[in-house]
Amino acid sequence: MTSTNSASVAAVEAHSSEFLVFSLGEEEYAIDILKVQEIRGYENVTRIANAPDFIKGVTNLRGVIVPIVDLRIKFHLDKVEYGGQTVVIVVNVGERIVGIVVDGVSDVMTLTPEQIKPAPEFGVTLSSDYLSGLGSLEDRMLVLVDIEKLLTSEEMAIVDHVSE
Amino acid sequence: MDISDFYETFFEEAEELLGDMERHLLELDIDEPDAEQLNAIFRAAHSIKGGAGTFGFDVLQQTTHLLENLLDHTRRGELALRRDIVDTFLEAKDMLHDQLDAYRNGAEPDPEAFERICKTLQTLALEEMGKSVDGGSDSAAQPTVAVEPKENAEPSVEESSEPAASKSADVAADSGRLSVALIDVSEKDRETLVEELGNLGKVLDQQGDAKRYVVELETNASRGDIEAVMCFIVEPEQLEIQTAAPAQAVVDSVAETQDTPSDAKQEASGGDPQTPVPVANKPPAAKTKPKANSNAKGGGGESTSIRVPVDKVDQIINLVGELIITQSMLDQTASELDGVSHGALVNGMSLLQRNARDLQEAVMSIRMVPMDYVFSRFPRLVRDLAAKLDKDVELVTEGKSTELDKGLTERIIDPLTHLVRNSLDHGIETPDAREAAGKSRTGKLTLSAQHQGGNILIEVVDDGAGLNREKLLAKARSNGLSVSDSMSDDEVWQLIFAPGFSTAEQVSDVSGRGVGMDVVKRNIQSMGGHVEILSRPGEGTTTRIVLPLTLAILDGMSIKVGEEMYILPLGAVLESLQPTAEDLYAMPGNDILLKVRDEYLPVIAVQEVLDVEKACTAPTDCIAVIVQGEGRRYALLVDDLVGQQQVVVKNLETNYRKVPGVSAATILGDGSVALILDIADMHRLSRTKQEARQTRLPAVSNKPLPFKEVEPS
Numbered sequence: 001m002t003s004t005n006s007a008s009v010a011a012v013e014a015h016s017s018e019f020l021v022f023s024l025g026e027e028e029y030a031i032d033i034l035k036v037q038e039i040r041g042y043e044n045v046t047r048i049a050n051a052p053d054f055i056k057g058v059t060n061l062r063g064v065i066v067p068i069v070d071l072r073i074k075f076h077l078d079k080v081e082y083g084g085q086t087v088v089i090v091v092n093v094g095e096r097i098v099g100i101v102v103d104g105v106s107d108v109m110t111l112t113p114e115q116i117k118p119a120p121e122f123g124v125t126l127s128s129d130y131l132s133g134l135g136s137l138e139d140r141m142l143v144l145v146d147i148e149k150l151l152t153s154e155e156m157a158i159v160d161h162v163s164e
Numbered sequence: 165m166d167i168s169d170f171y172e173t174f175f176e177e178a179e180e181l182l183g184d185m186e187r188h189l190l191e192l193d194i195d196e197p198d199a200e201q202l203n204a205i206f207r208a209a210h211s212i213k214g215g216a217g218t219f220g221f222d223v224l225q226q227t228t229h230l231l232e233n234l235l236d237h238t239r240r241g242e243l244a245l246r247r248d249i250v251d252t253f254l255e256a257k258d259m260l261h262d263q264l265d266a267y268r269n270g271a272e273p274d275p276e277a278f279e280r281i282c283k284t285l286q287t288l289a290l291e292e293m294g295k296s297v298d299g300g301s302d303s304a305a306q307p308t309v310a311v312e313p314k315e316n317a318e319p320s321v322e323e324s325s326e327p328a329a330s331k332s333a334d335v336a337a338d339s340g341r342l343s344v345a346l347i348d349v350s351e352k353d354r355e356t357l358v359e360e361l362g363n364l365g366k367v368l369d370q371q372g373d374a375k376r377y378v379v380e381l382e383t384n385a386s387r388g389d390i391e392a393v394m395c396f397i398v399e400p401e402q403l404e405i406q407t408a409a410p411a412q413a414v415v416d417s418v419a420e421t422q423d424t425p426s427d428a429k430q431e432a433s434g435g436d437p438q439t440p441v442p443v444a445n446k447p448p449a450a451k452t453k454p455k456a457n458s459n460a461k462g463g464g465g466e467s468t469s470i471r472v473p474v475d476k477v478d479q480i481i482n483l484v485g486e487l488i489i490t491q492s493m494l495d496q497t498a499s500e501l502d503g504v505s506h507g508a509l510v511n512g513m514s515l516l517q518r519n520a521r522d523l524q525e526a527v528m529s530i531r532m533v534p535m536d537y538v539f540s541r542f543p544r545l546v547r548d549l550a551a552k553l554d555k556d557v558e559l560v561t562e563g564k565s566t567e568l569d570k571g572l573t574e575r576i577i578d579p580l581t582h583l584v585r586n587s588l589d590h591g592i593e594t595p596d597a598r599e600a601a602g603k604s605r606t607g608k609l610t611l612s613a614q615h616q617g618g619n620i621l622i623e624v625v626d627d628g629a630g631l632n633r634e635k636l637l638a639k640a641r642s643n644g645l646s647v648s649d650s651m652s653d654d655e656v657w658q659l660i661f662a663p664g665f666s667t668a669e670q671v672s673d674v675s676g677r678g679v680g681m682d683v684v685k686r687n688i689q690s691m692g693g694h695v696e697i698l699s700r701p702g703e704g705t706t707t708r709i710v711l712p713l714t715l716a717i718l719d720g721m722s723i724k725v726g727e728e729m730y731i732l733p734l735g736a737v738l739e740s741l742q743p744t745a746e747d748l749y750a751m752p753g754n755d756i757l758l759k760v761r762d763e764y765l766p767v768i769a770v771q772e773v774l775d776v777e778k779a780c781t782a783p784t785d786c787i788a789v790i791v792q793g794e795g796r797r798y799a800l801l802v803d804d805l806v807g808q809q810q811v812v813v814k815n816l817e818t819n820y821r822k823v824p825g826v827s828a829a830t831i832l833g834d835g836s837v838a839l840i841l842d843i844a845d846m847h848r849l850s851r852t853k854q855e856a857r858q859t860r861l862p863a864v865s866n867k868p869l870p871f872k873e874v875e876p877s
Binding site for chain 1: 489774821826
């Protein structure tokens with residue numbers, strides 16, 4: 001199990017946590033690796049009518065119907081293309097499974113608390129509410145996204161807020 | 165493992181037991197109670213008590229304990245049943261249910277209610293037991309007389325069976341000296357107890373301290389009686405009763421708590437359904453046999469069913485669904501192969517297909533429960549309501565073994581309850597009115613269930629006054645609904661499903677507030693079913709509910725719109741046709757009507773409602789599928805009909821949210837997802853879309869509007 005694995009890792013490297021790094025356009029983003037279920041290709045997505053444009057539709061993940069969100073559209077990137085290289089990160093948020101489309105997945109990083117800086121107040125497209133900080137790593141800067149907060153937020157329209 | 169892990173099992177079991185108890189109580193013939201039923205009721209109470217004790221639900225345990233004692237006397241014939249006693253038992257059962265709910269929600273039961281029910285039971289026990297104990301001593305004076313056959317029956321059954329030796333002391337003490345030891349009883353209670361004992365017999369000697377106080381008693385009452393009376397004040401563990409007479413002291417070496425003898429008796433008498441309680445005149449040998457038999461049967465009955473959480477079953481159903489999809493994918497690939505050179509594979513594939521279907525059917529049947537699960541809660545409701553309304557009503561249930569998906573049975577209960585209430589309140593007349601109309605004073609309410617194709621048909625039939633056409637029409641007019649006298653009966657009956665509609669002259673607390681039938685209809689429609697009403701004045705009303713057998717599998721029609729595939733529930737599809745320009749009528753506001761035979765149906769283009777690209781836009785190029793949803797008919801324009809197939813329904817809301825116009829999703833043979841359209845919601849969605857933006861369909865025809873009454877849409 002991933003949880004026990006990472007728990008022992010965490011015990012060794014006290015307080016540091018692991019992040020999955022992915023790219024959207026020129027930026028590098030990172031999410032808590034414990035939220036990641038799997039990474040797969042972008043295929044066979046059924047469109048849902050009358051949904052926001054960044055919700056690409058739903059797909060069949062071994063019998064489970066999973067919505068697919070394109071973060072590139074959500075973050076207003078200029079270039080949104082789908083091809084053999086398009087990657088979907090399947091994440092577990094709350095009780096739900098959601099797939100997010102990104103430009104590419106680069107690596108898994110371990111960040112110590114010292115390397116995580118608080119997120120500055122910025123951005124209209126990506127409110128700092130959904131950021132858990134900025135990771136500085138030598139010459140790289142990672143935007144740490146609180147994926148759970150982001151995907152369950154009202155503006156993502158994945159969770160029915162009326163009924164909950 | 166924590167003991168609390170077993171709570172849920174206990175709650176479920178207790179709930180079932182309470183259900184059994186209620187059913188038996190209601191079926192009980194008060195004048196000649198069936199021994200087996202009394203035993204069953206007692207057993208239920210006893211099991212609940214045991215469980216409650218194990219889990220430390222004190223209040224529940226104490227209440228069941230009191231009830232159990234009374235039931236014990238009832239089943240031994242020492243307490244004559246009366247209607248009000250049964251009522252008290254029922255009330256106690258309700259209270260137990262409340263307590264169970266409280267524990268289930270992690271709360272303590274209402275102490276006031278607990279006290280009240282305890283008092284009621286205690287009063288009943290003291291009043292009635294006082295009488296019966298007197299009776300008992302009378303009969304004991306002439307022990308050969310058959311007044312006390314049960315007491316005699318007990319030992320005769322037990323003597324012949326192995327563990328009986330110690331029990332016989334219980335009854336052997338019938339007359340003679342008993343030494344009753346009270347352990348840890350406060351002085352005040354002790355006085356009451358001694359006084360109580362004095363009522364039962366003659367107190368010869370009393371001595372001891374608060375720790376152990378021994379009362380020597382000469383009495384004709386049995387130990388069971390003494391315990392029953394005493395345990396209203398003290399716990400059974402605080403009581404030790406021994407036969408003081410030396411002759412009997414041998415068999416009575418063990419001081420028994422109150423539970424042990426009743427367990428044994430329960431086994432002895434409960435295990436033998438055929439033997440009536442008074443069995444004194446039968447030879448003992450004959451009795452042991454049926455007992456052994458039925459014990460074996462009983463043991464077998466327990467092991468034939470297992471309790472499984474629903475989500476485990478759902479998981480299996482899910483996996484089998486996946487298997488079917490994989491199988492059909494393989495099938496597709498295999499069908500492209502050459503049948504001659506791959507004969508074995510093709511044969512294997514067809515075998516796999518058959519096995520997979522069988523497996524699916526078998527798995528689906530796990531979710532099926534008999535309608536008895538639903539019907540069993542109505543005898544009580546009918547009994548209570550009939551009493552409240554001063555009506556005589558006989559409830560008949562048919563087709564109890566008809567099976568229905570568990571998920572549906574739970575959802576059908578509310579609508580059905582409403583219909584039954586309605587029938588009792590508005591349908592069946594008072595006895596006097598019935599007599600005046602030449603009918604029997606007792607009204608008849610029938611609940612029936614039967615399978616019809618892939619559907620289940622549930623009917624609520626009453627032989628009451630029937631619906632009043634004139635009254636309904638008048639009421640509809642005063643409610644501002646558009647009605648005409650020329651409406652057919654069926655259409656008039658459908659009026660009662662309009663919101664805020666009630667013809668009851670007086671609003672009673674049973675029904676008549678007019679918030680019911682529309683909700684009933686909506687509930688049933690949300691389950692994919694529909695309601696019909698048949699009624700004849702003076703002869704009664706039949707409400708018929710038609711439901712699909714399961715929600716997990718749907719007979720669907722796959723349709724193509726542009727490049728996209730959708731599924732329509734086959735039950736909603738009436739017919740499909742290619743519309744011609746002559747049959748299409750343009751309406752103001754970009755609406756189009758399609759004339760099908762003599763009906764004008766609103767037309768909804770799927771590509772427009774769901775924003776499908778590259779779909780055909782000219783209605784005459786499309787195929788119109790006539791569908792019916794929420795009693796409304798309309799035509800859906802689609803590009804192509806692909807075929808009919810059974811699909812496994814997958815919830816979209818598990819990981820996403822409710823999508824307007826879509827009820828669920830399914831996975832097609834190629835592994836892709838197709839959305840299942842919600843017929844009723846499509847119509848609403850189309851309305852809101854038209855209001856929101858002024859898209860226009862190309863007007864096909866400029867024919868003038870026909871001056872005809874057009875179905876309101």
